[in-house]
Amino acid sequence: MKIFFSENTVDYSSYTFSYAIYAKREGSEDLSAIYDKGFLPYTGNLGLESEVFYLARSLRVDLDNFTDSSENRRVCRQIEPLNVKLEVIEKSDFDLNDPDFKSFCESYIAERIGSENMSVERWNYILASSIGTHILKFYNQEKTMGYILAAVGSDMLHYWFAFFDTEYMKTHSLGKYMMWKAIDWSKSQGLKHVYLGTAYKPAALYKIRDHKALEYWDGTQWNTDTKKLKELCKTDLDPKTADHFKTMGEPNNFLNDL
Numbered sequence: 001m002k003i004f005f006s007e008n009t010v011d012y013s014s015y016t017f018s019y020a021i022y023a024k025r026e027g028s029e030d031l032s033a034i035y036d037k038g039f040l041p042y043t044g045n046l047g048l049e050s051e052v053f054y055l056a057r058s059l060r061v062d063l064d065n066f067t068d069s070s071e072n073r074r075v076c077r078q079i080e081p082l083n084v085k086l087e088v089i090e091k092s093d094f095d096l097n098d099p100d101f102k103s104f105c106e107s108y109i110a111e112r113i114g115s116e117n118m119s120v121e122r123w124n125y126i127l128a129s130s131i132g133t134h135i136l137k138f139y140n141q142e143k144t145m146g147y148i149l150a151a152v153g154s155d156m157l158h159y160w161f162a163f164f165d166t167e168y169m170k171t172h173s174l175g176k177y178m179m180w181k182a183i184d185w186s187k188s189q190g191l192k193h194v195y196l197g198t199a200y201k202p203a204a205l206y207k208i209r210d211h212k213a214l215e216y217w218d219g220t221q222w223n224t225d226t227k228k229l230k231e232l233c234k235t236d237l238d239p240k241t242a243d244h245f246k247t248m249g250e251p252n253n254f255l256n257d258l
Contacts (some may be wrong), residue, residue: 001026001034002026003022004021004023004024005019005021006021014242014246020055021055022042022053022054022055023052023054024051024053025051025053028130030153031131031152031153031156031158032154034053035058035151035195036193037055038056039055039058040053040056041129041158043122043129046125051129051131055217056198056217057198057216057218057232058216059195059197059199059204059207059214059229060156060196060215060216061194061196061211061214061215062192062213062214063183063194063213065212066183066187066213067213068212069210071176071210075173076177078171078172078173079173079174082140082172083140085138085139085140086136086137087137088134088135088185089136091133091135100144104144105163108164131160132160133150133151134149134151135147135150136178136181136182138174144165145164145165146162146165146178147162147164148161149162150182155191156195157193158195159183159194159195159196162175164178176206176210179207179210180210182194199232199233200236202236205233205234208226208230214226
């Protein structure tokens with residue numbers, strides 16, 4: 001991968017000169033190495049012909065240390081009567097133009113995500129990218145209940161986009177079950193990590209509360225301090241006078257630990 005920087009905000013009062021950090025995937029290089037450095041796929045510009053990733057506070061599960069939480073077990077008990085099954089399909093073997101699949105995803109986008117955040121054109125652009133490698137299909141004898149578009153590398157899975165039957169949101173926590181099942185399946189396949197996207201703002205706290213063995217990219221390394229992560233999420237929307245390093249109480253301790 002090739003890493004590049006793009007200038008962002010300038011604040012001379014605190015000597016803060018921000019850069020957004022990106023990575024360009026070279027050829028068909030293994031996704032695992034890119035995700036391992038804290039990068040996630042960028043799909044905000046539909047005109048990009050290269051596969052670009054952005055550096056962020058990425059969240060992942062360390063599968064070697066993962067065990068079910070009490071919330072995982074509660075959700076599984078709740079789902080059990082529905083007899084949900086999982087089929088993992090390589091994207092190359094899946095009909096992306098199947099009318100039922102398209103309708104299912106587009107209905108979820110309209111109801112839960114919103115066209116201002118995910119247009120049909122953007123969804124088709126994402127589907128066409130080689131980053132997404134597998135479709136995880138959830139179903140029972142009566143109907144299809146959900147899909148996940150996942151990126152699978154040599155030792156990881158990225159839970160990228162999920163769509164589910166919203167009829168079960170309040171009664172069966174279907175979305176939570178699908179995330180847990182993706183983690184459980186990945187562990188059964190001998191993978192090392194499952195990436196769960198970013199961990200920002202209070203809206204991300206459910207990921208942190210629900211799952212054990214979490215790590216987040218703190219700008220330098222994968223950090224297991226979930227107490228600190230929760231505090232970061234709770235204060236992400238607060239006004240900031242400068243970056244975290246400048247506002248640390250003990251910056252020398254931080255520098256000594258590098």
